[in-house]
Amino acid sequence: MNFSELATQVLEILAALAAAPLFLGWVNQCRAWLQNRSAPSLWLPYRSIRKLFYKDAVLAQNASALFRIAPYIVFGAMTVAAAIIPSMGTRMALSPVADAIALVGLFATARMFIALAAMDIGTAFGSLGARREMMVGFLAEPALLIIIFLASLLSATTALPAISEYLATQPLALHPSLAFTAVAFTMVLLAENARIPIDNPATHLELTMIHEALLLEYSARHLALMEWAAALKLFNYACIGFALFVPWGVATGNGPLQILVSIPVLALKLALAGAGLALIETLSAKLRVFRAPEFLATAFLFAVLGLLVHLLLGA
């Protein structure tokens, strides 16, 4: 470990924490524009997080310690995830431990704690949401793993920074296998981040909620951390997508100049990804809950197709 790796690492974590709400604000803004509405401010997610931190927390009487610590665990897991995803540079202090399978495990840990906390209070909506969240989760995880396996096969490593570095430094070539997995990844991203068509982040209908139902009992700083963690998760997924499918522009060396260049590149990628996400969400309606398995089975199929194309055709 040297100074520049440490600096990159710190910069990436801070950038993720700072930019995640902005990214969410941008997606919401694009959604509003596409729906012919006047858009909320780009800074609205920051304002709501700040507002929540100023409020007094209200806890259910039967809330256990698990309920209180879950927001910190979830937020922590997402921050660690942000630390091992190469969003700007691949030479980070934590690169040696940045295993892609561990990353999937981190997401699973966060999900498990959110679900447990939701069931902790014992309200009908919490359990309902937890049940649905676990259903979506256990269908999405295999697809995500297959996507990562393909990238590992291409680059002969499961370390995310190494995968990204390998893909970024290859001569430009079209990998049909990666095209299939990119489709699969987009579908997993939508499902895992509670976006339309699986879940509706803007809904106020408690019976249809998945992610929001898990947070119904949270308030103040706990809710702020949960909201921030959700924004971080979306940011992280976007960065995993960039690392695997559009790694160009990421700093593969230690030079400060490379890092400086990678910042606007990342911003550009995020802007485009956010607009694309908003477009998908505007064009589609929410699926019935029982269509979610079909949707994620399709994602899994695409991921397997990508793997097969690579194994059989070597493409």
Next chain:
Amino acid sequence: MSLRRWLDRAHSVPGAPSVRGIGVTGREWTDIARDVAVAGGRLLSLWGSNTDAAGAAVYAAFLLDEGALIAELPISTGEQTTHYAGLESLFPAASRMQRALFDLHGLRSSDPDRRGWLHHDSEYEFLRVSGDGVHEIPVGPVHAGIIEPGHFRFSVVGEKVLKLEQRLGYTHKDIERRFTQLPILQGHRLAARVSGDSAVAFSWSYCQALEGMSECAVPPRAAWLRAAFLELERIANHLGDLGALGNDAGFAFGLAQFSRLKEQLLRATDHAFGERYLMNAVVPGGTRADIAPAAAVTLSECIGAVAREARVLHGIYEEHAGLRDRFMDAGRLATDLARQLGVLGLAGRASGQSLDLRIDCPCVPYGDLAPAKIVHEAGDVAARVAVRFDELQESCRLVGRILDALPPGPHLATIEAPAADSFGAGLIEGWRGPVFVALEAGPEGSIRRCHPHDPSWQNWPALEHAIIGNIVPDFPLINKSFNLSYSGHDL
């Protein structure tokens, strides 16, 4: 026994066209109900009164092909456990009305279900569903969104709904009693506020009853203007619902577009009549305001634009695979079941019930306007959406027609308070279904009793059936496709 003998005996009731009344004895009360049920008639409303001045009575209004028939059963109050025979075995919708009647007037029916309905002072026993893996989800009366309060108790296995039981009455404010404190010539203002989304239907219905009792001839221009108000109300509600239905299926684009159209319509309404929602437009004797020729042109243009854009959006809703998937087959209310439950209005027409008062027993000016009756058979959310789209176009056409052919003359006639003890009935097809008002005058221009009835009474129980077998997250969509009134029901 045929229905004929009752109709021959009945006298005409002032107010809405083809409403007849008949006084019955305890035995005839059940006979007439059975004859109506056999003839395929429906229960329109059931209400009562228990005052010192006029004694106690229970009333049932039936909807027949020939019009409405009101049966009045005088009750001798005393220490009996039951005061009159319940009609719930013939008309399932009667059950809740009878429970409400007990809560309001202390008159007990023979219905074995004796739980309070509007009064919430005792424990409420929900029907328990037991079995492996069955559990209950209580929802409301406080909801995550800003909507009216109602409690829904789901019994589910996994996501599948086995049973839904509603509990309403959270917005009970004793409107019937408030009516008795108002001068009869002012009651229309309260009527318009029974259920805010049906302001014109209720206030017109009230005025219809009052004008019949006072023998006031409404100028033709006023009748035509009222029809324009009613159709504008229908268009505004359909626009709002269609947007909300898209939004509930996660299609926010629909909400944005329909909200825009609704806002355009409300502004045009405001420009033409001085109100966005026509809460004060219908007054006894006519209408509050007339329309200026220039405003009529603007309104007509706006309606044309709304109709055009709604047609485009209809195409989008029809062709969007995700929306179709959510709408089709969700919350199906079969035609037979809808008939048995006596479902009325829009929800009925989406389940093959060919009932529309504007066509079946038209008041002025609907005879001249000849609106088309829109009926769909499927009974699912898609059918209720389709009925809304079609009615929206038809209502736009009607408003255009009215504005073109508005008869000249005054828009308001003078009206005197009716004689004490006179009784009248108003019956108007609001956007949700038939809105019924029974009005009885007291001495010196007071109201002895006024009973406003919203079709939600009939349609709430139907929602309990429509949800069975569907999944929990589809409930908000199905509920919205009915869009029933809480306030109009809780009274």
